Amino acid sequence: MISIFDIAIKDLMQLLRDFKTFMFLLLMPILFTLLFGYAFGGFGGGEGGDARLPVGFLNEDERWVSEALHDLLTDSEIIRLRENSSLSASALDLMVAEGELAAALIIPSGYGKEILSDKNARLIVIADTNTSAWKTIEAELLSITSRLDGAARTATIMDKYAGERIPFKYGFDQTLEAWQEPPISIVETTSSAVKETDDGIASLAHTSPGMMLQFAIAGLLTAASVIVTERKSRTLQRLLTTSVKRIHILLGHYLATFILIFTQFTTLILFGHFFLKINYLRVPEATFLVAFCSALCIAAIGLLIGVIAKDEEQAVSFSLIPMFVLSGLGGAWVPLEFTGETFRAIGHISPIAWAMDGFKNISVRGFGFDSVIIPAVVLTTYATVFFLLSLWRLNATEES
């Protein structure tokens, strides 16, 4: 077993002595992230970006109370209303389903009347209630609606007993102001909403994970080269004459390329978080789980290519195909959110799409740890399948 680590250390020594590898794995992705980020809308996602959770808004009620609710929501530090009078309830439903909105709020017709009648008024909310983003939004909505309801009730009472001296509207406004400190307190106010530029084009928040994955998947060429070089230099055959098991040889190479790709992810995540102000570390354990599983998957694909390729030329051509297909299909270039439903479904054949989902669920959509579990499982499954195929292929080819 210890030979796995010896092989991995040897591989890393070799790779790190090659300046080209260092350039390609670390410097190039940083430069390209900056370049593409700038091209896709500059650095507006930084300090000037709106970090509140995007919530669709549709007001079907014309009462002034509903307008008061709208004003309260507009002033929220948690929720950012996305208003578009042309959007229907079903359109909002779709946008929530696709992750474009963290939730949608509809004020139904008659809502204001029921509030003022001291009845139990209800708002319509569309949301995925399993997400942590929803919990944050729910708390904020409860706080705001409680404040509104409390103001209405107090004003009603005041109107009942002193209506002749105090106009209802005046009482309502005074109470609303008095309830500025709501009875419900929000514990978590951190938000990770879409940081979008004014023209709505995806900026660094999208570019960074896309570029990160684009360059990470280029790491499969490194992984493939390790095996091909080992075979070309006949050291693989020599290793096979020692007592080291084939699976340990493969695991050693796998570990080295995994470490390299994971280090690349870590560097780019930290760079994105601290320099580009992308909220990768909002749930750090989730982001690093996605990075870990993505690195496992990419290293395994590279390993399989290395075992299949007979020489360096084949390794390069076999690597370029999945590099372009998987990253293009998986939304590393153009966000899958901007594509049709069919393409989105096909795109998820690519592990890159799952990795993108994982990263963006945290950094863009404001979801919690739970949201990366499925992408992580899918990526790990891909990694396992590719590794087992590599092992099978190594056993088959080295024998023939």
Added chain:
Amino acid sequence: MTNSLAIEVLNLHRSFGNTKAVQGAKFDVKEGEIFSLLGPNGAGKTTTISMLSCLLHPDEGDARIMGYSIKDNPMGVKSVLGVVPQEIALYEDLSARENLTFWGKMYGLRGGALKKRVNEVLDVIDLHDRAKERVSKYSGGMKRRVNIGVALLHKPKVIYMDEPTVGIDPQSRRNILDSVVALKDQGMTVLYTTHYMEEAQELSDHIAIMDHGKMIANGTHDELVKLVGGQTRIDLTLNVEAGIVQEIWKNTDGVSQVSAENGLITVLVEDSNQALPLLFESATKHEARITSVDILEPNLEAVFLHLTGRALRD
């Protein structure tokens, strides 16, 4: 040398598609002896070594290395084995010391024992002074020495050396041949493959000759030379095509065999003093001039020619 067998090869067969690479290889190697597999390129030597190294499964037959079956106990075989492959199997971007340390770990050495052994091997291959340099900066001969050094790290009981002198300068070749003899002196059993007849002749206690996957002869040098009946080999070149002259020489008194390859005519004769004037005479009759003559006393080359009708050199 003892009478115990280090290597027992029992009727090994191996094919690649329709090509029969090894057909019924069978030989024994005693502990502490140098045994050479001699044959031209493509004779099946490397395939045989690969099967004995457990890199390839035999289609048929088995072999035992220090009692371990290559079929049933490959890990046992690998534990007593050091392999010097034909190609330089080293990491060129690591230094000699880093290479030896890595390979030592692969052979199960650790800590102080590994460090000590690496230093010992660096002494043996005479590269202590340049141990920190990357292998890529070494000459071919130096690389060959490191290549051999790797196989010695775990002090194997049996060592396979697959054409270790291919493509190197005469001085490095000499060093390697000396080191092979030194390994024997240390009690190691050496299985040596080569297509250089002189190397097999100089080093080996026993020699097996392979051709087209078959073992065509096996014995000591003297035993093999006796196979050609003490015949002398004469290599000649002509200023014209061999054609008719070659046919005439086949019927000349005292000539037992004539073959021609790449302009070189090889003739086996009972007595060179008697045959040479006849060869000159018949060449002159057919308006051919003999431009060079090389007389070789009976050797392994002649044995190969005698057994196959072809020269060993190709």
